Amino acid sequence: xxxxxxxxxxxxxxxxxxxxxxxxxxxxxxxxxxxxxxxxxxxxxxxxxxxxxxxxxxxxxxxxxxxxxxxxxxxxxxxxxxxxxxxxxxxxxxxxxxxxxxxxxxxxxxxxxxxxxxxxxxxxxxxxxxxxxxxxxxxxxxxxxxxxxxxxxxxxxxxxxxxxxxxx
Numbered sequence: 001x002x003x004x005x006x007x008x009x010x011x012x013x014x015x016x017x018x019x020x021x022x023x024x025x026x027x028x029x030x031x032x033x034x035x036x037x038x039x040x041x042x043x044x045x046x047x048x049x050x051x052x053x054x055x056x057x058x059x060x061x062x063x064x065x066x067x068x069x070x071x072x073x074x075x076x077x078x079x080x081x082x083x084x085x086x087x088x089x090x091x092x093x094x095x096x097x098x099x100x101x102x103x104x105x106x107x108x109x110x111x112x113x114x115x116x117x118x119x120x121x122x123x124x125x126x127x128x129x130x131x132x133x134x135x136x137x138x139x140x141x142x143x144x145x146x147x148x149x150x151x152x153x154x155x156x157x158x159x160x161x162x163x164x165x166x167x168x
Contacts, residue, residue, distance in 0.1 A: 027066040033148040037141050038067035043075025044137035049129055050088055054079070087132075088125060095128025 027035065042061055046054045054076045062069060079087055096103050104120055107113070114121075 028062060028069040030068060033145060035066065035068040036071055037144040037148070038065065039069065039071030040075050040144055041137050041141040042067055043072035044078070044140055045133050046072075047076045047079040048087065048091070048133040048136065050084075050091070050125060091128035091132055092121065092125045093128065094131060095124030095126065098127050098131075099124055 042058060042065065046057045049057075051057070055073050058069065058072045058076055093103065101124065103124075104117055
């Protein structure tokens with residue numbers, strides 16, 4: 001099922017011409033289990049890390065790993081201006097828990113307060129990022145692999161049953 005969703009999407013002639021013109025390797029756009037699941041893994045990994053230009057980080061990894069780049073970039077977009085405050089607060093609290101430190105009190109939404117307390121925010125934030133960036137992206141990677149394999153098995157069983165019913 002999950003495989004059919006990706007396979008049904010056909011590229012139009014303009015996109016094919018763009019790919020051919022700019023000599024984009026086909027493995028960056030391939031639709032198979034490994035490519036899709038790696039794209040999700042890499043996209044979520046960079047999406048959880050609080051940094052500017054996360055999409056460029058995804059592109060920087062492309063020469064070293066083969067994955068579906070559009071899927072990876074889409075996964076990075078899960079951390080957007082609406083979800084970022086919640087994600088970063090969760091990561092900050094997790095970092096405080098891991099480090100055994102207390103969070104900041106009397107938070108003020110002023111530039112002066114942030115510049116004075118930046119050192120107290122950054123360390124717990126990035127320590128708290130580690131379990132989410134590595135853990136969540138790995139779990140989702142494994143889930144997508146499992147769903148894809150199950151989908152192929154179900155499709156194979158269905159085809160065999162259909163063939164046996166047709167034959168008899």
